[in-house]
Amino acid sequence: MATSLQFQITSTARFSSFKTAPSNSTSNSRSITIPSIGRLTSSCCINYHRQPLTAKASLSVELPTTSAKDIDGDSSKILLEVKDLTAVIAETKQQILKGVNLVMREGEVHAVMGKNGSGKSTFSKVLVGHPDYEVTGGTVIFKGENLLDMSPEERSLAGLFMSFQSPVEIPGVSNIDFLHMAYNARQQKLGRPELDPLQIYQIISPKLELVKMDSSFLNRNVNEGFSGGERKRNEILQLAVLGAEVAILDEIDSGLDVDALQDVAQAVNGLLTAQNSVLMVTHYQRLLDYIKPKYVHIMEDGRIIKTGDVSIAKLLDKEGYKAIA
């Protein structure tokens, strides 16, 4: 039971469709006290009630047989390969994604820009399996596996993370409990021992410093009453603690003051390695001054219509989207 709850919370709790039981349902939970932050509770026994998912696509897919080097001479490992991805809004069947193509390799930072309503967030949410959307065509290969065959929880546990444009509150679940459960779910998936509350705190503590968050945020319910900027920092805290091979950051710069933007960017840069990759959705060149992308993609009407280096973003900033057309 605990296992399935842990699996659910790693990603789907972060979608708005999640509902949690009141916090008094944590009876029998294990707890410890850490002086600086008060009481930590391991919440394996919180009851979660989730609406059924509708976004799981089961399109048949042929995994690539050629190596990355065969295709374009770059021998770095491909982490994510999106081909001709199309998707509709589940409820209305309105088509939003109209054939997205993208390849992300280890060690790369990609930025996706585009006018309001061009499909950037939808693309990000479809990748993590958000239930509001149905995939209608195309393929997505993540670390050699068919991503579209995985549930949102499996995607998260496989190492795909998304920071939402508007991170949702999770009432009744403290930050520390959320991180603890999500972390242990990943440990389980990797066949490693689960950590107790003290051990998890030792992992989280340096990450708090990385994102410059006060430890008091750990005992608050996830995002409840957080300011816009605090929510964004909290998203990066989750990324820092849980880790990911591909992190999708949807407008991580929105709502941040100039100092907070630098802190968050510095934290993201601190998490980048030669083995992982970041996909940033943004409207503003200023973010790209801090987190430098190898590629900038322009999305229009559900497709990536142009890919280039950061000079595209600079041109956009100066002359607007008419310069891209």
Ligand SMILES: Nc1ncnc2c1ncn2[C@@H]1O[C@H](COP(=O)(O)OP(=O)(O)OP(=O)(O)O)[C@@H](O)[C@H]1O
């Ligand atoms: N769940 C939904 N229900 C109805 N319409 C939706 C839904 N999700 C996306 N859309 C519509 O799909 C289009 C693309 O939306 P999306 O949020 O992906 O754009 P975006 O490029 O991220 O925009 P912005 O830059 O303003 O954040 C918009 O017209 C939006 O209204």
